[in-house]
Amino acid sequence: MDVWSSLMDGFATALTPMNFMYAVIGVILGTAVGVLPGLGPAMTVALLLPVTYALEPTSAFIMFAGIYYGGMYGGSTTSILLNTPGESSSVVTAIEGNKMAKAGRAAQALATAAIGSFVAGTIGTALLAVCAPIVVKFAVSLGAPSYFAIMVLALLAVTAVLGSSRLRGFASLGLGLAIGLVGMDSVTGQRRLTFGQPLLADGLDIVVVAVAIFAVGEALWVAAHLRRTPLHAIPVGQPWMGKSDWKRSWKPWLRGTAFGFPFGALPAGGAEIPTFLSYVTEKRLSKHPEEFGKGAIEGVAGPEAANNAAAAGTLTPMLALGLPTNATAAVMLAAFTSYGIQPGPQLFTSQGPLVWALIASLFIGNFLLLIINLPLAPMWAKLLQLPRPYLYAGILFFATLGAYSVNLQAFDLVILLVLGALGFMMRRFGLPVLPLILGVILGPRIEGQLRKTLQLSAGDPAGLWSEPIAVGIYVIIGLILLWPFAYKLIRRNRPKNSPLLPANSGAADYSD
Amino acid sequence: MTIVVGYVPTPEGEAALTQAIAEARRSSTTLLVINSSRGDALVDNRYAQEQEIQSIEDRLATQGIDHVIKQPVRGHDAAAEVLDAAEEHNAELIVIGLRRRTPVGKLIMGSVSQRILLEADCPVLAVKAG
Amino acid sequence: MTSLTTGLKGRAELGVSLLLGAAGVLVFLDANGLVTPYSKSDPVGPKTVPFIVAGMLVVCAVLLAINVLRGGKGEAEGGEDVDLEHPADWKTILPLAGAFILNILLVDWAGWVISGTVLFWGSVLALGSRHYVRDGLISVALSLLTFYGFYLGLGIALPAGLLEGIL
Numbered sequence: 001m002d003v004w005s006s007l008m009d010g011f012a013t014a015l016t017p018m019n020f021m022y023a024v025i026g027v028i029l030g031t032a033v034g035v036l037p038g039l040g041p042a043m044t045v046a047l048l049l050p051v052t053y054a055l056e057p058t059s060a061f062i063m064f065a066g067i068y069y070g071g072m073y074g075g076s077t078t079s080i081l082l083n084t085p086g087e088s089s090s091v092v093t094a095i096e097g098n099k100m101a102k103a104g105r106a107a108q109a110l111a112t113a114a115i116g117s118f119v120a121g122t123i124g125t126a127l128l129a130v131c132a133p134i135v136v137k138f139a140v141s142l143g144a145p146s147y148f149a150i151m152v153l154a155l156l157a158v159t160a161v162l163g164s165s166r167l168r169g170f171a172s173l174g175l176g177l178a179i180g181l182v183g184m185d186s187v188t189g190q191r192r193l194t195f196g197q198p199l200l201a202d203g204l205d206i207v208v209v210a211v212a213i214f215a216v217g218e219a220l221w222v223a224a225h226l227r228r229t230p231l232h233a234i235p236v237g238q239p240w241m242g243k244s245d246w247k248r249s250w251k252p253w254l255r256g257t258a259f260g261f262p263f264g265a266l267p268a269g270g271a272e273i274p275t276f277l278s279y280v281t282e283k284r285l286s287k288h289p290e291e292f293g294k295g296a297i298e299g300v301a302g303p304e305a306a307n308n309a310a311a312a313g314t315l316t317p318m319l320a321l322g323l324p325t326n327a328t329a330a331v332m333l334a335a336f337t338s339y340g341i342q343p344g345p346q347l348f349t350s351q352g353p354l355v356w357a358l359i360a361s362l363f364i365g366n367f368l369l370l371i372i373n374l375p376l377a378p379m380w381a382k383l384l385q386l387p388r389p390y391l392y393a394g395i396l397f398f399a400t401l402g403a404y405s406v407n408l409q410a411f412d413l414v415i416l417l418v419l420g421a422l423g424f425m426m427r428r429f430g431l432p433v434l435p436l437i438l439g440v441i442l443g444p445r446i447e448g449q450l451r452k453t454l455q456l457s458a459g460d461p462a463g464l465w466s467e468p469i470a471v472g473i474y475v476i477i478g479l480i481l482l483w484p485f486a487y488k489l490i491r492r493n494r495p496k497n498s499p500l501l502p503a504n505s506g507a508a509d510y511s512d
Numbered sequence: 513m514t515i516v517v518g519y520v521p522t523p524e525g526e527a528a529l530t531q532a533i534a535e536a537r538r539s540s541t542t543l544l545v546i547n548s549s550r551g552d553a554l555v556d557n558r559y560a561q562e563q564e565i566q567s568i569e570d571r572l573a574t575q576g577i578d579h580v581i582k583q584p585v586r587g588h589d590a591a592a593e594v595l596d597a598a599e600e601h602n603a604e605l606i607v608i609g610l611r612r613r614t615p616v617g618k619l620i621m622g623s624v625s626q627r628i629l630l631e632a633d634c635p636v637l638a639v640k641a642g
Numbered sequence: 643m644t645s646l647t648t649g650l651k652g653r654a655e656l657g658v659s660l661l662l663g664a665a666g667v668l669v670f671l672d673a674n675g676l677v678t679p680y681s682k683s684d685p686v687g688p689k690t691v692p693f694i695v696a697g698m699l700v701v702c703a704v705l706l707a708i709n710v711l712r713g714g715k716g717e718a719e720g721g722e723d724v725d726l727e728h729p730a731d732w733k734t735i736l737p738l739a740g741a742f743i744l745n746i747l748l749v750d751w752a753g754w755v756i757s758g759t760v761l762f763w764g765s766v767l768a769l770g771s772r773h774y775v776r777d778g779l780i781s782v783a784l785s786l787l788t789f790y791g792f793y794l795g796l797g798i799a800l801p802a803g804l805l806e807g808i809l
Contacts, residue, residue, distance in 0.1 A: 037554045038724075054796035082555070167709060168716055171662050171702040177695045178669050185676075185688040192692060193672050223769060224735050227725040228585050230549045230556030384555035390780075393765030396738070400745060400761060401788055404754075405798045413746045417739070428730070429658050430716020443691075451686045459685030552770070587770045 007129055010356030014364055019062050022055075023361050026063035027368045030070015035078050035383045036391065038222040041071030042327035046214040047395070049207040049335055050402035057339050058354050062361040064335065068328050069121060069365050072308050073373045074380065076113040080106060080300070081233045081381050092275040093307070096292065096299030101234045103295045110239035112249045112297055113304040114373045120257040120305035121366040124312025127261050128319075129359050132348070135320035139345035144456060145466050147344075148449035149473035151442055153480075154323040157267040159435040160480055172431040175422070176439020179204055186444065187451055199411045204419075206334040208403045209440050212416045213433055214331065215399040217423015219392045224424070226388060233381050239374050249301040252282050256305025263306075264313020267325050271310040278302035312362070319355055321345060322445075330437045337441065515539070517607040518594040518628070519547045519568070520558045523641035524609025529568070531639045532607040536577050543572065543579040544601055548593035551585035558590075559583070591627040603634050610638040655715060659707040666699030737768030753803020758785035 013019060033039045045064050052060040080097035093113060100109040142150070159169040182193040183203025194200040241249070259274040259281070282298040283289055292299055317323040322343030324330035336343045341351055348355055373380070403416045426433055457463025465471045517532035519525045529545070536543040545568065549559035560568075565581060572579040584593050598606050608625050629636050673692030718726055741764025748757035762781040771777055792798045 051796065054798065165714075165716060167702065167705055170698065171658070171706060174662065174695060174699040174702055175665060177691075178665055178699065181669065181692055181695060187684050188678070188688045190676050190688050192676065192688065193669065195672075220735060220738065221719065222724055223738060224730040224732075225724045225726060225728070226551075226731065226734070226769075227554065228551050229583075230551060230559040230585070231554060232557055232559075232561050233555045235557075385553045385557075387550075387552035387771065388554070389552065389766040389769035389771035389777075392769055393762050396742065396765050397758065397762045397784065400742070401754075401758070401792075401800075404749065405792060405796075405800070408798075408801070410746050410750050413742075413749070417742055417746070425658065425661075427719040428716075429655050430718060431658070443695075447691045450691070451684060454685045587772060589772075 003129060003133055006352065006356045007360060009353065010358070010360035011363075013058060013353060013357035014062060014361040019059055019357070019361065020364070022059045022063040023066050023365050024368060026066020027070040027365050027372065028066075029063075030067035031074040031077075031369065031373060031380060032070075032383060033067065034071040034074020034076075035380045036074075036386065037078070037384070038218065038388075038391065039395070040214075040218075040327075041068050042331050043214045043218055043395070044071070045328060045331045045335070046207075046210040047398050047402055049210060049331065049338065050405045052335055052338060053406070057341065057351075058357050060335065060339075061332070061354065061358045062365075064332050065358055065362050066365040066368070068332070069308070069311060069362065070369055071328070072121075072311055073114065073117055073369050076117070076304055076307075077110060077373070077377055077380050078384065080109045080113065081236060082231055082384070092279050092303040093300055095279070096296050099293070099295035100297065100300065101236065101295075105295060105297075106234055106236035107239045108241050108245050108297060109295075109300050110236065110377045111241040111374065112245060112301045114239060114370055114377070115241070116249065116253040116256065116301045116305040117308040118366055118370040119253045120260060120308040121312060121369075122363060123254075123257050124261050124264075124309040125359060125362040125366065128312050128316050128362070131265070132316050132320045132355075132359075135316060136345045136348045139321055142345070142469060143467055144449050144452040145464055146469040146473065148446060148453050148464070149470040149477075150321065151323065151446045151449060153473050153477050154267040154317075154325070155435070155438055155442055155446070156477055156480055158325065158438055159432075160484075165430060166484065168429075168431045169435050172426065172433070173435035173439045175431075176436035177443040178439075179209060179419075179436070180440045180443030186448060199409065204415060204440075205338075205406055205412065206440060207338055207406050208412050208415050209419055210331050210334050210437065211399050211403050212419030213423040213426075213437060214327070215395055216416055216420030217427060217433070219395040219399070220420060220424045221427040223392050233384050236378050236381065239377050245297055248288075248297050251285075252278070252298045252302035253305040255281060255285075256302040256307075257309040259302075260306035260309025260311075261313040264310030264325070265316045266313075267317065267323060271307050271326070274306040274310050275303040278306040315362075318343075319347060319358075322347065324438065324441070327434050327437065330434065330441055333441055334437075513539075513604040514542045514544045514601045515605045515607065516544045516546060516594060516598045516601065516603040518590060518609070518624075519545050519560065520590075520609065521547075521560050521564050522558070522609070522611075524611050524639070526609075527639045527641045528607050528609035531637060533572070533575060533577055535605060535607065535637070536579075537575070539604070541578070541604065543577050544597060544603070545572075545579065545581040546584070546594050546597050547581070548584045548586075548588070548590055550587055550589060552587070559585075589624065591624045591631075594628055595631055598632060598634060605634060606632050606636045608636065608638055610640050612640070655710045656707055658716075659703045659710065661703075662699050662706065663703035666696045666703060668696075669699065670696035734768055734770070738765055741765050741768060749803075750801055751803055753805050754800035755782075755785045755789050755805055756803060758788065 029044060030041060033041060033044045044067050076093050079094035080101050097109040097113065100106065155173060159173045160166045182200055184191055184201060191201055256278045259278045263274040279299055279302060282302040283292045286296060286298050288296060314325050314329050317325060318329040318333060322333065324333045333343050400413060403412050406412060453463050457466060465474060515532055515536050517528055519529055532543055547560045549556045568581060594606060606628060608628055610625050613623065625638060669692050673689045676688050678687040678689050741761050744764065745757045745761035748760060759781040762784055763778055766777045789800050792800055
């Protein structure tokens, strides 16, 4: 499987007029959604899932990839220009970027964010193109026991490591697994959790679940807590950078990429850790450390690159192993499932052209995003003035439309409402949403692997650790589960830290 | 008796505020500054932020003007808020900033100042920027 | 920022525990009712995973209850546009839910165009928009556009309901 020629074929597919158009739609949607408050790439992809039923898989995924990357770009625009940035995933960019904007250097902040994102995205995607096949080669040799172990690891890593409360993470996971159980058991054909309702026999459509949890739940939650006092958007002209800005930015871009990609690829990595690491590193290495906290360009360049590289990194396990590590990847995985495509290591062989076209369109999308974000950033900022009633009514409208169009059943809308209420409740009580959606998506697959494992070992539980890799992974799982207890012992000797900052960071002086 | 001024952080709003201060000093009355927003969107550049409000406070304090600054966010448009405030506080004068609009602009936008001019019970002083 | 933490709220989170526990029991009972002849090719059977999930839910429910009673609380999710200072704005949510439910009731017999209009118009009204006529027009336009768009573009025929024949 020659990477280069596969990639070239991918470009050929991605550059057809139709697919190119979908890439453009994707990046525009993604940026818009990233800018607008209350939305996000995960929700947008979820809202568009029903549309996939009518689109070619290649086109749909090209669009989703555009949305995914676009969301990053849009998000940084908002966090730089909003005069009171809130809690968003670009919070680190906001630290320095916002200060830069207030000091009249918004154009430079936006420029370094956009160009850094492009650099990181391109390098990250290249790494993806190289690494994914390697991972696949290794993964194909795995049997059911190891595969089962990996999936359990992925689930546990997301549940137990991310988020502030592991207990709630597990609760959320439990709910997700329960939702995934609804329907017919794949092996024996018996109905589970259907309560005699024939409409539930096919299980809860993953599309409906995703739309309910991500779109309806989020819309209801934000609608219940709309920020009343409006903010200002700091006005800005066209983004550009001076020579010294370039000189100060390029190394942070590269370092940020180096931080972002590995963390994105790890099941529990996420984008928060690498962006903070990048920030702290840049502050340490900077020749102008006194500027940090007042608008240091390195503090924008590094974290932004880390963010985008992490996004590319996340796609590696998603495409190579079928393991999503963040919400957007999870929803994209749901899209695979709804197409009847089995995600996993065999994806590259069974759907090679699709995957490579997807990767190629990531390069294209990155490039497009640079073009539309650099000159048009002020225009995107205007989106922030969109009246919210239309925004959230629109989300509910399209969520309903989408969910209904899946089966043309009003019953699906009832599920939408119920699960949307669940999503609302979860956000209210701090139950993280990601474990739930992972439980719904991975639950059935994990169960399948478990049964296969024990079937192969004829019922002998030792089959679970019959492969060396499986054993290794169980050791890692054990470490992850025991880590908090060990950490508590260590923490007895240190003062309590804010959950956002690493223990050794000097970034504490940013708070006003 | 009060003087109500509809303020926005724009040249027109500043001009209105300056004129209102002069009027308040002339008749030694309280100045009520209204800066409202529908609260519809996340960003509303016509809604003054803390810093701007603080500088207005300081300005009015140093000039010795008796004042109250209100920033209602109730989903009403600016004209309604100003008119409401005028009625509630028995205003003797409303001061607003006037923006030059093209004829088409006046048609499509539904001018705030036009509505205040027509519906106010008390005299209205319309001030241009610059 | 955590003004959501009044004594009552602590108890509200117990509702979550209740929900988790109830779900666990539900899953357990449902799985129990399954018939599982032992089969060599499927030693795990359809009951195992549900039992595990049920157990997990019940354990979480209990632990969460303990955590809440000890004073722990879940952090409500924040965001750029989210203001957590005040409790949930029920005056907004309930009409929103109402519009949603109306749509569910209307979609099959009155058709998407009507029910979608009700949904969008109701939603914008619930969210505070005051431009009644303009919103009504936008709602109708959206519903019509999506109706035709889905049919022509995606081949999905949304129900025409009462307007059958006109559309």
